[in-house]
Amino acid sequence: MDVLALLKQDHKMVANLIDQVQECEPGDERLRELGEEMAQALTVHAAIEEKFFYPELRDRAEEDEERVDVFEAFTEHDVVKHLIGLLKSSRRNDEQFKAELQVLGENVKHHVKEEESTIFSLAREVLEPEELEQLGEEMETAKQRMMRGAAKSNGRKKKATSTTTRRKAAHKGATRKKRR
Numbered sequence: 279m280d281v282l283a284l285l286k287q288d289h290k291m292v293a294n295l296i297d298q299v300q301e302c303e304p305g306d307e308r309l310r311e312l313g314e315e316m317a318q319a320l321t322v323h324a325a326i327e328e329k330f331f332y333p334e335l336r337d338r339a340e341e342d343e344e345r346v347d348v349f350e351a352f353t354e355h356d357v358v359k360h361l362i363g364l365l366k367s368s369r370r371n372d373e374q375f376k377a378e379l380q381v382l383g384e385n386v387k388h389h390v391k392e393e394e395s396t397i398f399s400l401a402r403e404v405l406e407p408e409e410l411e412q413l414g415e416e417m418e419t420a421k422q423r424m425m426r427g428a429a430k431s432n433g434r435k436k437k438a439t440s441t442t443t444r445r446k447a448a449h450k451g452a453t454r455k456k457r458r
């Protein structure tokens with residue numbers, strides 16, 4: 279698949295998650311899940327773009343303004359990563375969590391709009407169709423590898439959490455026994 283088609287597919291998937299957030303009331307259990315899915319998808323997406331796509335465009339761009347556009351995309355990724363970081367903070371109530379998800383969604387929408395216009399047309403200008411295709415293959419492979427890695431570490435985290443929960447429960451039981 280060519281790189282532009284691959285990225286468009288990712289954008290569509292994330293746009294769908296953003297729409298689902300809008301439909302949820304604050305405190306809806308699905309919001310946490312949507313947040314996790316968005317964080318994972320965007321982290322992988324940003325990583326492959328920053329590793330394979332943007333540097334190629336930055337190096338091949340002929341105009342200063344085109345390089346500014348590429349750096350703008352990098353900077354927008356930094357903002358998105360910061361917003362993803364907020365989701366992991368525990369100092370928030372249900373309304374705040376939904377607000378953070380919405381701000382993340384708005385930023386992603388803005389970034390996607392600029393990427394699909396400015397960045398994609400720069401890519402079409404400086405890369406040959408075969409290069410777009412090859413880049414797409416490389417990025418797809420990297421993406422699959424990263425998703426497998428994330429799934430593995432998620433599995434480990436879940437296991438660790440359930441052990442901690444069990445340990446805490448055991449500890450509570452012990453404390454209760456002592457009090458009696």
Ligand SMILES: [Fe+2]
Binds near residue numbers: 323327355389393
């Ligand atoms: Fe991007």
